[in-house]
Structures are given as C-alpha cells and as structure tokens.
Amino acid sequence: MIKASVNDLDALAARSPSELAMYLRAQRWQTVRQDDAAVRWVKIVGGDEYEVVQPIESGIRDYAARVRDVVQVLALAEDRSELDVLRAISSVSTDVHLVRLFPADEDPGMIGLDDGVQAYENLRNLVVAAAYSVSAKQPRAVQPARKPADVLHYLRGVRIGPSAEGSFVLSVHTAVPPRLTAEPGEDATPEPFERQVSLRIYEAARAAQEAATAALAGADGLDVFNRSVTRGVSANLCEALVGLGGDARHPVELRLALAAARPTARSFVPVRFRRDHLAVLESAAHEFRARSAEEDSVVAGNVVRLYREASATGEVSIAGTVEGDDRLRRIWVELAGVDYETAVRAHQEMLQVSVRGDIVRRGTRSYLTRPSGFQILPDPSDQ
Helix, strand or coil, X not given: CCCCCCCCHHHHHCCCHHHHHHHHHHCCCEEEEECXXXXXXXXXXXXXXXXXXXXXXXXXXXXXXXXXXXXXXXXXXXXXXXXXXXHHHHCCCEEEEEEEECCCCCCCCCCCHHHHHHHHHHHHHHHHHHHHHHHCCCCCCCCCCCCCHHHHHHHHCEEECCCCCCCEEEEEEEECCCCCCXXXXXXXXXXXXXXXXXXXHHHHXXXXXXXXXXXXXXXXXXXXXXXXXXXXXXXXXXXXXXXXXXXXXXXXXXXXXXXXXXXXXXXXXXXXECHHHHHHHHHHHHHHHHHCCEEEEEEEEEEEEEECCCCCEEEEEEEXXXXXXXXXXXXXXXXXXXXXXXXXXHHHHCCEEEEEEEEEEECCEEEEEEEEEEEECCCHHHC
16 A cells, blocks of 8 residues: 655645644653754654654754654654644644535535535534534523624634545534643643534534434434433534535534544544434424524514504514524514504515514414514615
8 A cells, every 4th residue: 555755845844843742742752852953752663662853943944854754753653654644743733523425426525516515504503503502501402593702703713624535525623722731631620612612513413313313213203302402412403414415415424533632532433424314303403493492583684575454563574584594584573563664664665674582483484572673774885
C-alpha cells in the first residue's frame, strides 16, 4: 500500500510549534532535552525508540523542513501516511464531526446539487440544535427559533472543513481549549462549552438512532422519543438528521474524533441512520411539534388570507418565516380590533407584518397563540 508523503512546504510551515508540542504530548511522547532552539522528544514503539526534534520558533529559515522531519518520524512510528499525520496535527486542538452520506448511483465524493445544499443547511441545524440543548436550563422537545447569545457566539467559532474520501463527506471543526492535566479525568473542572456541544451532537444523534430503532421494533411507538429528550433529542435535531439525507433520504453516518489536545478515555462508534430510521425521525419531529409550542416566536411575512364573520375577532394567515428559521411557513393568528384592521391594510397594500407569540400545531395548521406586537414592517425601499 502506497502511503502519501508531504512535500508542500507551505502546508508544513502552517503548523505551529504549539500544535506540534500538543500533538506529541497527546501521543505520549516524552521530552528528554530542550534548548533555546528545539525540544527533543522520544517514544518507544514495539521495542524501537523514535526521536523527533521539534523546533520552538516558526520564524527560522528551515522551519518547514524541520516540520517535515517531525512528520516523517511520526509516520514511521504510527505506521500511517505523512498526509494522515499532518491532518492529525492540524486538528490537534479541534473536535471533528464527520457526516458521511451515501447517495445511490453517484460517484464517490459526488451528490446532487439540491441534496448537497440541503445537507449543508441541515448540518448547521444539527449543530444549532445540540448547542441549544447544552445552553438551555431544561430540555425541550421543540426549541424556540430565537437562540441565546452563547449559542450564537459558539456558532461563530465553528468551521466547515475539507471533505474526506468515500461517498459524500461533510466535516465540522470546533476548536477546544487544551487539557493541561496529564490524564483524562484528573481535571475536576467542567468541560468547556465547545466540548459539551461536540459530545451532545454525538450523544443526541445516538439517542435518536436508538429511539428510531426501538420505535421500529417495539410497541412503544413514538413515545420512546419522549424519553430521549433529556439526552438532547428534539424536533429540531430530528429534522436536521432527516434533512441531511436530502429528499431522497440517503443513509447517513456520523463519526466523532475529539481533539487530541483534550483527550478522553471514551470511544465513539459510528452512528448510522438507514432510510427507515429517517422516516421514523420525520414522524417523531411532527409528533413533537404537534404536542409542544414554539414559545416566544416572532413571525414576519405577508398577510395572504383574512376571514372574519360578525364577531369582533378574525383569522389572519401569514406566509413568511419565524425569526431564526429561514423555512417558509404559513401561520394562522386570531386578531381583534385595531390589529385586524391593520392586517386588512397590510393585505391590501401588500405590506409585510410581524407578530410575536407561541406557535402550536392544530391538525395540519400552525397557529400563533397569545399574539402581541402586531405591526406593519417598514418598507426597506423607503430607508
């Protein structure tokens, strides 16, 4: 088997001395000597002693060549390609989620345009659902569209990385602070928010897969999903997992590789969703939304239908979006007095409106209860 070597000096020079040191420490190399220019590390593998010289400063003339020397020795010690070693060093302080899709009748690495766009959108939704689950004080079967500040701050630090070999693969990279203790478990402080979200993505996906399997095989039906809400399962998470499969419901596999700079003793087996799993997840999401309200939601859009009899109140249908969710939805709301007259004017003049309240499902319709702040939005062209 041919193992890829690395000769790209720019790629080698991009790896910092701290990344090299964190990787070597995480792989249990031991320092034996240090001076102003370099640190010498050694490790015994299979009875053979390996030694690397890690440069301390990246500004030296031959820094890239010295990094290449380190990578070459690591590749020998770990019995893998230099390219794999360099990738591992690059993600030494990054938790990586790999989402592998299996589109039928497609070449490896290829997927239909619409399914690909949908996959990336729902990859974000998956991360958001997990982050909100960590942030919220109590688990919720249906998460609000408006997300708290710590979730939005976290999202700004998440990156989509390069694809990998096999089928169609998406990757999510989240930087985490390094663990300063020598062994996992020695540090009694809680895991940082970033690591908590990484674990929640995996744990919630696994809980959803287990619930779907149980619903297919047992008599509990969708009730098993209610018991999984405490593990991070929600309508939002189920919809994101279904959306990853696209309209064709391609099978989905999730893998987690935690940052070597913050090691853990846990292992993470791949979580796989078949097409029948995705169908059950879709039903579970509908069931969650039918039973739970989307609290404190802001709906913005156009009034597309009005209905009022002799009573003081009338029904208004708004076609638009919920704040924090780009999906086009149709929401019904009951308005009275001045608010209803405002809705009539907005309909006649084709003006956009907004209103706040709790969204609930009644049959096939979504209704906004406890409406407040109904108003016509300013025309952007007038600003």
